[in-house]
Amino acid sequence: MNNNFKREPNFWIKGKLEQRKFYDIKLNRSTNIWTFILGLLLAVIIILPFGLMIYQYLIIYGYNLRIFIVYLLLIWIGLMFFNALSNYFTVKLAQSASKEMINLQQINANYIFWYQLLNIGFGLITLFLLIFFGINVIGAL
Amino acid sequence: MTQYFKDLYNKFIETTLVKKILIVILIFGYIFLLLSVSIKVNYEVTTPGSINDTVTTKSDYKPFASIDIDTNNTVGKIYTVGVYSHVRVSLFQYLIAQLSSNIARDNYNPDTDLSKDEQYKLGVIQKDSSIVNAIIVAYEAAAKVDSTIKIDYEFQGIVVNYVYQNSESNLMVGDIITHIGETKITNYQMFKELRDQYPGTTPFYLTVIRDGKEKKIDAKKIAVTEDGVTSYLLGIGATTLYKVNEEGTYPKYKIANDYKSIGSSGGAMLALSVYNSLVSEDITKGKFIIGTGTIDIDGKIGNIAGVEQKIATAAMYPTDIFFVNSYNYEDALKKYNEIKPAFKLVKVDTFTEILNALAGEK
Numbered sequence: 014m015n016n017n018f019k020r021e022p023n024f025w026i027k028g029k030l031e032q033r034k035f036y037d038i039k040l041n042r043s044t045n046i047w048t049f050i051l052g053l054l055l056a057v058i059i060i061l062p063f064g065l066m067i068y069q070y071l072i073i074y075g076y077n078l079r080i081f082i083v084y085l086l087l088i089w090i091g092l093m094f095f096n097a098l099s100n101y102f103t104v105k106l107a108q109s110a111s112k113e114m115i116n117l118q119q120i121n122a123n124y125i126f127w128y129q130l131l132n133i134g135f136g137l138i139t140l141f142l143l144i145f146f147g148i149n150v151i152g153a154l
Numbered sequence: 155m156t157q158y159f160k161d162l163y164n165k166f167i168e169t170t171l172v173k174k175i176l177i178v179i180l181i182f183g184y185i186f187l188l189l190s191v192s193i194k195v196n197y198e199v200t201t202p203g204s205i206n207d208t209v210t211t212k213s214d215y216k217p218f219a220s221i222d223i224d225t226n227n228t229v230g231k232i233y234t235v236g237v238y239s240h241v242r243v244s245l246f247q248y249l250i251a252q253l254s255s256n257i258a259r260d261n262y263n264p265d266t267d268l269s270k271d272e273q274y275k276l277g278v279i280q281k282d283s284s285i286v287n288a289i290i291v292a293y294e295a296a297a298k299v300d301s302t303i304k305i306d307y308e309f310q311g312i313v314v315n316y317v318y319q320n321s322e323s324n325l326m327v328g329d330i331i332t333h334i335g336e337t338k339i340t341n342y343q344m345f346k347e348l349r350d351q352y353p354g355t356t357p358f359y360l361t362v363i364r365d366g367k368e369k370k371i372d373a374k375k376i377a378v379t380e381d382g383v384t385s386y387l388l389g390i391g392a393t394t395l396y397k398v399n400e401e402g403t404y405p406k407y408k409i410a411n412d413y414k415s416i417g418s419s420g421g422a423m424l425a426l427s428v429y430n431s432l433v434s435e436d437i438t439k440g441k442f443i444i445g446t447g448t449i450d451i452d453g454k455i456g457n458i459a460g461v462e463q464k465i466a467t468a469a470m471y472p473t474d475i476f477f478v479n480s481y482n483y484e485d486a487l488k489k490y491n492e493i494k495p496a497f498k499l500v501k502v503d504t505f506t507e508i509l510n511a512l513a514g515e516k
Contacts, residue, residue, distance in 0.1 A: 062187040069247045076202045109158035
């Protein structure tokens with residue numbers, strides 16, 4: 014048996030490690046703030062038409078409560094996607110802003126995207142909030 | 155941020171032709187999606203809606219009822235049915251609306267058709283009038299069964315519920331017309347006859363109650379041509395307004411301050427609920443009843459809009475009977491045959507016919 018054999022971490026673990034590396038890097042305060050804000054903004058711009066489509070779909074087909082669960086699921090997927098995009102853009106913007114930081118340039122933002130897309134903690138919190146608001150909406154109907 | 159986009163641009167320049175084409179397609183796709191949810195089209199989309207509580211009593215509490223009757227009788231499972239109307243939808247909404255045969259799409263002209271706000275005001279006035287009509291019809295019918303039940307009411311006038319843009323009547327939404335010239339109006343037929351006494355565009359005056367104060371206004375009719383026939387009208391929409399005198403009415407009732415639904419199409423079912431709450435016997439025999447149609451003071455059931463969507467709505471609930479009037483029956487039957495719901499579709503033109511139909515049910 015070869016004890017030196019080490020299993021390659023999967024893309025999610027890689028993403029988690031890359032995300033941790035990014036958090037460990039000490040960016041200057043202003044770069045940290047504007048990359049975060051612009052990352053969110055870029056994610057909003059990309060997700061906007063899809064968000065509006067889900068909302069407008071709900072306006073037209075919202076009468077059918079039997080498929081309300083599908084709307085909640087779509088919104089949940091949208092939020093996960095938004096979270097992944099904003100983190101991805103934050104890293105990419107920071108890399109463009111601080112090209113002299115070698116360790117920052119070595120971070121692979123694609124892994125961060127996939128990790129955040131499947132971020133268990135964020136997913137559970139948003140799912141809980143959606144179920145909570147969903148029950149309130151159905152209760153009000 | 156500029157640096158990031160510069161980097162992106164450089165990457166784009168260096169990438170392969172296939173990837174470049176793919177990126178351009180994605181950008182155009184994104185722009186198309188953004189435009190499709192932003193651009194409004196002149197269509198009105200009507201979708202199925204929901205059913206609404208009608209009446210509540212002391213022993214049969216319904217949280218969203220429009221009328222609270224002071225009796226211990228059961229209201230029964232009687233519901234009005236509403237549809238959702240969306241004026242000037244987005245291109246995306248117009249396209250997805252085509253995916254369902256239960257959704258109606260109609261042309262909308264912003265210059266002549268009612269705006270969302272005007273539709274709301276119209277709906278509230280219609281609802282007010284409809285509730286009073288339903289109460290009068292139901293109390294009078296119930297009084298024939300139980301002599302302790304009584305109602306006293308009087309005609310107040312004709313309430314204006316919308317005004318066409320080309321109207322020269324000087325009327326406003328909410329005005330209550332009480333006189334034409336010097337003559338007091340006592341019913342809707344009289345209003346029409348008095349109005350027609352003035353030929354063409356001859357000016358005349360009206361007495362109205364506006365914001366609680368009596369006011370005289372100069373009015374003129376306009377020429378309206380429909381199907382090649384020209385007639386002279388005030389260019390308004392209007393409905394009758396009656397006032398119930400509390401002292402002469404038993405059992406007492408209370409009308410809700412805010413309505414969950416608006417419009418007059420629930421009139422017939424409201425009357426049925428009020429009637430069932432007044433009489434000791436549950437005439438519905440526990441059946442789940444939905445219906446649509448306005449009601450006038452004589453108990454006649456009038457036509458409504460969106461009957462196909464209302465049939466589709468009723469099909470989402472455990473409905474036993476759906477009442478509809480003759481005018482809307484053909485359209486209702488077409489949708490009924492298309493979706494084949496479990497309920498019975500019953501044609502009725504008067505309140506008495508509803509009572510007779512239920513009396514014949516087992």
